[in-house]
Amino acid sequence: MKILIALAALVVSTVTFAQGTFPDKPIRYIIPFAPGGESDVGARLQGVVFKKKFGQDFIVESKTGAGGALAWSQANTYPGDGYTITSTNLPHLFLQPLEGNVQYKTDDIVNIHFYHYTPDAIVVRAESPYKTYQDLLKAAKEKAGGLNVGGSALNSANHAATERWNAAAGIKSTYVPFKGTADIVASLLGGHVDMAMSYVTLAIAQKGKTRMLAVATEKRHPQFPDTPTFKELGIDWVDGAYRGVSVPKSTPEDIRKKLSSMFSEVNKDPEFRQKMVDLGFELIDVTYDKMPAFMAERGKVYLEVAKRMGLVK
Amino acid sequence: MEQLLSNLALGFGVALTLNNLMYCLIGCLLGTLVGVLPGIGPIATIAMLLPATFTIGDPTASLIMLAGIYYGAQYGGSTTAILVNLPGESSSVVTALDGYQMARQGRAGAALATAAIASFFAGCVATFLLAAAAPPLAQIAFKFGPWEYFSLMVLGLIAAVVLAHGSVIKAVGMILLGLLLGLIGTDVNSGLARFSFGIPELTDGISFVSIAMGVFGFAEIVRNLEQGEAREVFTNKVTKLWPTRQDFRDAWPAVLRGTSLGSLLGILPGGGAVLGSFSAYTLEKKIAKDSSKFGKGDIRGVAAPEAANNAAAQTSFIPLLTLGIPPNPVMALMVGAMIIQGIQPGPQVMAERPQLFWGMIASMWIGNLMLVILNLPLIGIWIKLLKVPYRFLYPAILVFCCIGVYSLSNAPFDVVMTAAFGLIGYLFIKLECEPAPLLLGFVLGPMMEEHLRRAMLLGRGDATQFFTRPLSATLLFISLVLLIIIMLPAIRKKREEAFVE
Amino acid sequence: MHLKNPKDFWAGVMFAAIGIGFAVVVKVNEYPMGTAGRMGAGFFPFYLGLLLAILGVAIIIESLATEGGPVGKLAWKPLFWVLGAVVLFGLIAKIAGLMLSIVVLVGVAAFGGHEFKWKEALLLGVGLAVFCYFVFLYGLKLPFPVWPAFIEG
Numbered sequence: 023m024k025i026l027i028a029l030a031a032l033v034v035s036t037v038t039f040a041q042g043t044f045p046d047k048p049i050r051y052i053i054p055f056a057p058g059g060e061s062d063v064g065a066r067l068q069g070v071v072f073k074k075k076f077g078q079d080f081i082v083e084s085k086t087g088a089g090g091a092l093a094w095s096q097a098n099t100y101p102g103d104g105y106t107i108t109s110t111n112l113p114h115l116f117l118q119p120l121e122g123n124v125q126y127k128t129d130d131i132v133n134i135h136f137y138h139y140t141p142d143a144i145v146v147r148a149e150s151p152y153k154t155y156q157d158l159l160k161a162a163k164e165k166a167g168g169l170n171v172g173g174s175a176l177n178s179a180n181h182a183a184t185e186r187w188n189a190a191a192g193i194k195s196t197y198v199p200f201k202g203t204a205d206i207v208a209s210l211l212g213g214h215v216d217m218a219m220s221y222v223t224l225a226i227a228q229k230g231k232t233r234m235l236a237v238a239t240e241k242r243h244p245q246f247p248d249t250p251t252f253k254e255l256g257i258d259w260v261d262g263a264y265r266g267v268s269v270p271k272s273t274p275e276d277i278r279k280k281l282s283s284m285f286s287e288v289n290k291d292p293e294f295r296q297k298m299v300d301l302g303f304e305l306i307d308v309t310y311d312k313m314p315a316f317m318a319e320r321g322k323v324y325l326e327v328a329k330r331m332g333l334v335k
Numbered sequence: 336m337e338q339l340l341s342n343l344a345l346g347f348g349v350a351l352t353l354n355n356l357m358y359c360l361i362g363c364l365l366g367t368l369v370g371v372l373p374g375i376g377p378i379a380t381i382a383m384l385l386p387a388t389f390t391i392g393d394p395t396a397s398l399i400m401l402a403g404i405y406y407g408a409q410y411g412g413s414t415t416a417i418l419v420n421l422p423g424e425s426s427s428v429v430t431a432l433d434g435y436q437m438a439r440q441g442r443a444g445a446a447l448a449t450a451a452i453a454s455f456f457a458g459c460v461a462t463f464l465l466a467a468a469a470p471p472l473a474q475i476a477f478k479f480g481p482w483e484y485f486s487l488m489v490l491g492l493i494a495a496v497v498l499a500h501g502s503v504i505k506a507v508g509m510i511l512l513g514l515l516l517g518l519i520g521t522d523v524n525s526g527l528a529r530f531s532f533g534i535p536e537l538t539d540g541i542s543f544v545s546i547a548m549g550v551f552g553f554a555e556i557v558r559n560l561e562q563g564e565a566r567e568v569f570t571n572k573v574t575k576l577w578p579t580r581q582d583f584r585d586a587w588p589a590v591l592r593g594t595s596l597g598s599l600l601g602i603l604p605g606g607g608a609v610l611g612s613f614s615a616y617t618l619e620k621k622i623a624k625d626s627s628k629f630g631k632g633d634i635r636g637v638a639a640p641e642a643a644n645n646a647a648a649q650t651s652f653i654p655l656l657t658l659g660i661p662p663n664p665v666m667a668l669m670v671g672a673m674i675i676q677g678i679q680p681g682p683q684v685m686a687e688r689p690q691l692f693w694g695m696i697a698s699m700w701i702g703n704l705m706l707v708i709l710n711l712p713l714i715g716i717w718i719k720l721l722k723v724p725y726r727f728l729y730p731a732i733l734v735f736c737c738i739g740v741y742s743l744s745n746a747p748f749d750v751v752m753t754a755a756f757g758l759i760g761y762l763f764i765k766l767e768c769e770p771a772p773l774l775l776g777f778v779l780g781p782m783m784e785e786h787l788r789r790a791m792l793l794g795r796g797d798a799t800q801f802f803t804r805p806l807s808a809t810l811l812f813i814s815l816v817l818l819i820i821i822m823l824p825a826i827r828k829k830r831e832e833a834f835v836e
Numbered sequence: 837m838h839l840k841n842p843k844d845f846w847a848g849v850m851f852a853a854i855g856i857g858f859a860v861v862v863k864v865n866e867y868p869m870g871t872a873g874r875m876g877a878g879f880f881p882f883y884l885g886l887l888l889a890i891l892g893v894a895i896i897i898e899s900l901a902t903e904g905g906p907v908g909k910l911a912w913k914p915l916f917w918v919l920g921a922v923v924l925f926g927l928i929a930k931i932a933g934l935m936l937s938i939v940v941l942v943g944v945a946a947f948g949g950h951e952f953k954w955k956e957a958l959l960l961g962v963g964l965a966v967f968c969y970f971v972f973l974y975g976l977k978l979p980f981p982v983w984p985a986f987i988e989g
Contacts, residue, residue: 056667063674070675082671085539092521092538099535125528125538167795176524198792201523201785204667207660208604212477214793227659227681297677368975375976502844504895508851511888515858515881522877525868529877530861557918560948561911726949727960730942733918734964737925737941738934742978750926754919761915765907766847784880796873 044104044280051080051267052108054093055174056202060140060223060303061109061265067297068137071288086201089175090114095125102272104281112136112264116324117177120333132273133317135282136266136308137289138298140221142183142238142259143249147211148231155235155255158217159191165216168195172206172215175199177333179263182324183238184219185331190257221262222246223302238262245302264320266308282310339467346466346693350701355396359698362400363705366407370414373421373552373732374544374739377408381668394676395691399698401672402652405665406458406699409648410706413450413641417443418717419732421552423739425543425609425778426644428771429616431551432498433629433636440632444576444718449586449634450641451710457594457642458703461649464598465656466696469685472650473657475602481790482800486810487603488783491610492776493814494617496821499769500630503821506772509763513776514783516541523785536748545749546777548736549756550763550770556729557761576714578634586638589619593642601647604654604662608647609778615643621820630769649699656684656692841904844895852892858885917948933983934973938965 051069055061062084069080085093093108094115100106110133118124144158152158162169173180176199184197198215200206203224210218211231218224222243225234234249238259242251252259267285269278286307288294298305308316328334349355369380381401391397409426416427417434430450437446464472479487492510499506519530520540531537578586596618597611619639620629629636654660659681661667673680678688685692720728736753743749763770794800802808839845861867862882870876921944929937942961946952972978 056664062667062671066671066675095538096535170793196792196795198789199524200789204661204670207658208476208654209480211658212480214480227679229681229683231658231682301674301679368971372971375978380976504891504898505844505847508847508888508891508895511884511891512851512854515854515884515888518881518884524875525877527867527877529867529881530858553919553922557911557914557948560914560918560950726946726951726956729918729949730945730957730960731964733922733945734938734941734968737922737929738968738972738978738980741926741929742972742980745930745979747926747929750929751923754922754926757919757922758915761910762850765843765910766850767843768847768850787880788875791872791875794873796871798872 044277045076045078047105048079048081049104050100050106051082052093052097052106053082053084054086054090054109054111056084056086056204060203060221060263061111063301064138064265064298064303065109067294068285068288071291071294072284075287075291076284089118089178089199091118091124091126094118094131097126097131097268098270098272100270102270102274102277104269104273104277106270107281108268110266110268111179112266112320113182113324113327114175114178114263116321117182117328117331117333120325120328121177128321130271131268132271132278133266133268133313134278134310135285135313136264136306136316137285138303138305139262139264140223140303141243141262142179143220143222143225144187144235144237145210145218145220145225145228145232146216146235147213148233149213150217150233152217152235153233155250158235159193161216162191162193162195168193169216170198170214171195172198172200172209172218173220174203174206175201177331179221180219182327182331183261186259186261186327187219187257189330190252190259221302226300226302239304243302261323262304264306264308279310342689342693343466343697345689346695346697349395349690349694350399350697354393355399355694355698356701358391358396358400359403359702360705362403363407363702363709366404366409367411367414367706367709369404370408370411370423372411372739373415373419373423373548373736375742376412376423376544377405378664378668379742380404380408381665381672394673394678395694397672397676398669398691398695399702401669402695402699403702405669406645406648406702407706409645410451410454410710413454413644414447414710414713414717417446417450417637418721419552419728420555421732421736422547422774423544425547425774426612426640426647428547428551428774429498429612429640430637430644432616432771433631433633435555436630436632437634437637438721442632443721444714445578445582445634446637447714447717448576448711449578449582449638451707451714453586453590453593453638453642454645455703455707456590457597457644457646458649459700460594461598461601461646462696462700462703465649465653465699466693469653469657472602472653475599476604476654476658476660478806479603480804481786481793482804482807483810484603484786485783485790486801486807486814487610488779488786490810490814490817491613491779492783493817493821494614495772495775497617497620498613498771498775501767501769505768509768509770509773510776513773513778514780516546516773517777517780518784520781523781524788536744536746539744540781541752541777542740542743542749543774543778544740544743545753546756547774548740549753549758550760550773552732552736553753553757554760554764554770556732557757558764559725560729576718582634586634589615589635589639590642592618593639594646597643597646598650600643601650601662602653604651604660608644608651608663609775611643611647612640613775615639621817645703652695652699655680656695657682659684839899841899841902842907843904844899844902846907848892848895848897848899850892851895852889855885855888855890855892858882859889860885914948918945921945921948930981931985933985934968934980935965935982936984938968 053061065082097108119127171184238261369375412423412427413430416422416431420435422428422431434446496506521528521538528538593615596615600611601608619635620626651662654662655666661670670680740749740753862878867878868876869878921941925941939961943957946957
């Protein structure tokens with residue numbers, strides 16, 4: 023019986039490969055974060071373009087937990103046929119394994135493409151007494167116990183950014199983890215945390231209800247011409263959360279490359295570009311062949327951050 | 336007021352176009368279907384249909400359809416809860432308590448009709464609230480920091496004791512057990528997999544559907560079979576389809592109270608809507624002159640939670656539409672749908688897209704109307720279903736449950752887990768431990784821990800804010816009063832016993 | 837020993853055992869307890885477990901002083917067949933496909949009933965399979981294998 027099944031499975035799989043028209047069925051796209059957050063939204067927008075260009079749907083599946091670690095520790099358990107892909111984030115993939123509580127290692131995850139990043143940003147609510155970055159900094163130094171900084175998940179981009187800010191500005195603030203960016207909003211707007219260390223996307227989504235005080239981009243963000251960059255403020259900081267996609271280790275090289283070039287194609291779509299930029303995403307294309315160099319470079323940066331966070335001695 | 340009327344006129348203008356009416360109907364039908372089918376909920380359905388909404392093109396039409404699925408599923412879910420004791424969602428757990436008992440007494444028709452009418456009424460009120468006062472109501476959500484959420488959940492858990500009609504102390508035990516079961520899985524704060532014993536599926540936590548179906552549905556089937564076919568599970572003389580005049584008189588005030596509680600709690604993102612139906616039931620049982628019938632087929636035990644449930648379903652759109660905060664996973668998917676359509680959900684929707692905003696609100700009312708029209712005639716069919724001999728009915732229930740549970744993750748694990756909870760649920764029946772408090776504890780456990788930890792972190796380890804923040808203190812005070820009210824009868828009984836001795 | 841209130845007694849034992857179980861798992865696996873300001877992953881479950889254990893003991897003690905009904909016999913037959921059928925369904929669904937699995941589920945579960953008529957069970961199973969085909973596969977388009985794996989290819 024078992025042999026029969028295995029045989030049947032073999033026949034099925036060779037047939038699909040022989041056809042060679044990857045993809046010929048919908049692709050399961052696992053998002054390690056809650057629906058409505060940046061990763062989810064980005065994936066759904068990509069899905070629309072992907073369908074247009076390659077004829078197949080993305081079935082976006084959210085597997086929330088442990089700041090993404092839950093989905094990543096399962097990323098290699100799926101069949102390596104290219105039909106199950108998992109979205110990935112930096113610096114999470116570096117910081118979580120260094121922290122040691124998660125069940126995957128950085129090298130376990132086969133990243134095939136990084137397609138955008140969202141710049142770090144300091145956001146306060148509109149009613150906040152802190153009108154400028156200087157106001158905030160002053161309060162951060164004076165307030166007993168430090169400011170409460172809301173961010174998405176532990177050992178995440180937001181967490182790293184908070185520690186980086188603490189070190190660069192010489193202050194001590196307390197990082198308060200939330201389940202996801204959407205989750206921070208109620209607490210930020212309700213004034214239960216003093217500020218959010220989040221991304222430009224949050225400031226755009228909550229325009230009018232929030233104020234962005236500083237942003238980690240090269241130049242000022244076109245939608246926020248009055249908000250200074252960290253560089254202007256004297257902190258050398260251009261960074262954010264990188265988002266990309268991974269496949270299980272068992273996936274053959276040609277499918278890895280093919281998927282990577284498909285994501286590049288998606289990024290080229292003019293309508294898509296406009297939408298993403300409007301939402302606050304900065305599009306990039308780190309393709310599969312550039313991946314080793316990119317990861318090595320990021321690894322060095324994050325090791326520094328991790329030392330500052332006390333994750334590594 | 337005039338502004339409101341013109342807004343509503345605009346909304347109905349949009350919602351009453353043939354195209355939008357059709358999508359509303361599709362949504363309601365589909366929602367009812369997935370609601371009735373155990374285990375298949377609105378989340379899976381909406382997630383599946385998200386890509387399809389893009390082909391619809393018009394954002395208003397697609398959101399109307401998705402919203403229809405959402406509240407259609409609420410209606411459908413209570414049908415299964417009443418007929419076969421299978422709550423597919425946390426909100427219908429309470430409906431199952433008295434609804435199923437009514438069905439066993441041959442009053443399924445009355446229960447279903449009451450549920451539908453109560454839901455419709457609550458839906459109307461809550462939709463009007465949404466239209467008239469969404470922005471000010473949204474402010475309520477801001478008042479709730481981690482302290483308030485934690486205190487609210489304490490109140491909810493104490494109220495859960497009342498769900499059981501037997502021993503108080505055992506009900507407390509079931510709540511604690513539920514809280515602990517809810518903690519199984521990956522810790523949100525640190526990423527540590529707790530109580531998973533190396534089983535990868537357990538790092539996701541136990542699914543609510545597994546527990547609910549196991550301890551309610553499967554355990555009930557075994558219990559029924561145990562009693563033998565000789566004692567038919569449902570009385571054959573299903574007399575009246577409709578609630579009697581007395582039923583109406585009993586249910587009416589309960590519906591009003593349920594609607595108010597549900598509308599209010601629905602606004603709170605995360606946990607609010609769940610607490611709605613539970614607390615409505617508790618309230619009814621506590622203020623009733625004669626509460627002995629609760630849990631044995633009291634119509635108020637169906638009317639109040641159903642009203643609260645549906646009211647909360649409507650008002651949970653408030654944080655979504657005014658703040659862009661999705662209060663539950665279904666709403667989060669609606670956010671996704673909006674963004675796919677190029678709409679940034681949040682405060683600006685109402686100003687920049689009045690057609691969409693008011694059209695959607697108007698369609699909610701129309702959808703509720705459609706659902707009540709759709710559901711009332713269906714009652715006749717549902718009741719016929721109960722006349723099917725049990726030896727045919729129970730395998731059918733098993734089939735639907737198994738498919739539903741299997742579809743959760745397309746793996747055997749969830750099905751095996753559900754069977755295990757069937758066994759546990761059967762033991763609960765034998766030990767007279769009632770499962771409803773356990774389920775509420777299970778839902779609230781992780782949230783309670785999250786808010787407690789966040790509150791303590793914000794307070795730098797200082798717990799006094801729970802008592803110094805007015806809203807949190809009030810909630811804790813109400814909890815204390817409720818606790819005393821609950822404990823009093825038990826204490827009094829003790830004293831009497833002591834006196835006799 | 838004669839138990840005056842066996843239902844409560846065993847319920848108390850169950851609560852106490854589970855409560856202690858959770859607390860022990862926290863300690864054995866060394867889940868961090870943290871501090872009041874920064875609670876660790878072990879804090880909440882440990883104290884909840886302890887609380888449940890104390891409550892369980894209280895219920896046991898109370899049960900010794902009150903009168904109550906017996907636990908009653910366990911209905912092993914329906915328990916075994918019904919839950920067994922469910923487990924079997926879960927295990928074979930992927931290999932056997934939905935149609936066959938439904939027939940098996942109905943057939944096995946029918947053993948748990950009062951009287952078993954295999955013709956009836958088979959008919960019911962086939963009927964439900966057809967119905968489910970239209971509702972779940974055709975209507976809701978659930979990603980289920982329909983037929984056994986060796987035919988499906």
